[in-house]
Amino acid sequence: MNYKLLGRSGLKVSEFCLGTMGFGTDNGWGAEKADSFAIMDAYANAGGNFLDTANVYQKGTTEKIIGEYLKTQDRDYFVLATKYTLKDNQTNPNASGNNRKNMMRSVEESLKRLQTDFIDVLYLHIWDNITPIDEVLRGLDDLIRxxxxxxxxISDTPAWVVAKGNTLAELMGWSQFIALQVEYSLIQRTPERELIPMAKHFGMTVTPWAPLGGGALTGKYLRGDKGRIKAESVRLNANSERITRVVMQIADELGVSASHVALKWTMQQGFSCTPIVGATKISQLEDNLKAFELTLSAEHLQRLDEASAIPLGFPGDFFREDAVRMNSFGGFYDRVEKRS
Structure with missing residues (x-):
């Protein structure tokens, strides 16, 4: 794999991040420790160095598995990202949320489970609508110092909150957010309304979770006896079916799998993007690695964009309409000038 810089930093990460939510089976699904080790080995052997986890994944077991694995490896080779916010125990009222007390406690617990002295990237997992953003930024800056x-x-947070945070951090000389983790895929393009333009402005790398739409974009739900997608499902509905069929058509034309097309689309959108791709089997990882051998043509990108297009709402659509009007006026004035 090639490497790229994470946001406005000098930190080099591989082209896609390995999602580890499925390492462990405490939630009734996932990969056992031996299989998790094998997946991380295969990822590292392919040049991957970016691991994404969280304090609550598989009730803390995911971090423990990664910690045991890293004890057998060169710790400095890996860029280890974890998260805090969500409740990981019932000990006290502050065992969840964005507050400083939970942040400090969660980090100490993660360091123990991960068996490491430092975390490379710490995400705020989800905005709690309670804690002041300056409390969050000051706490993160203290941990960095x-x-x-x-x-x-930062992850799963409104654009205005992130923008306020990075502006305040720049003013105060605190560490800024360098990456933004949100759900983003061909069937979930709403971050294009506010979040992605904000990330581009601040030079943040977007690290999409569910870039394959929870598996919908692989086409697996359209094959065999499973028939058509249920209309009431959030990700499995008539619209995602329509988009997936276009993905599958392009995949057939290129002789690749649908997942390759869907993954590469996220990486060719004109902004810094490092998708998070999970795996609970070696075969899944090996298939996803092949996506980086693919380059989608302008024609393929246009077909995918048109199939998955969403209304930007106000003011996004208004800006588009205004741009059309201004271009029309500009053309008119150009003609007037030429005649005169």
């Missing part, structure tokens, strides 16, 4: 965290990032 202490050497327990190297970089700050």
């Amino acid at each position: 202490q050497g327990k965290v190297n970089y700050a990032a």
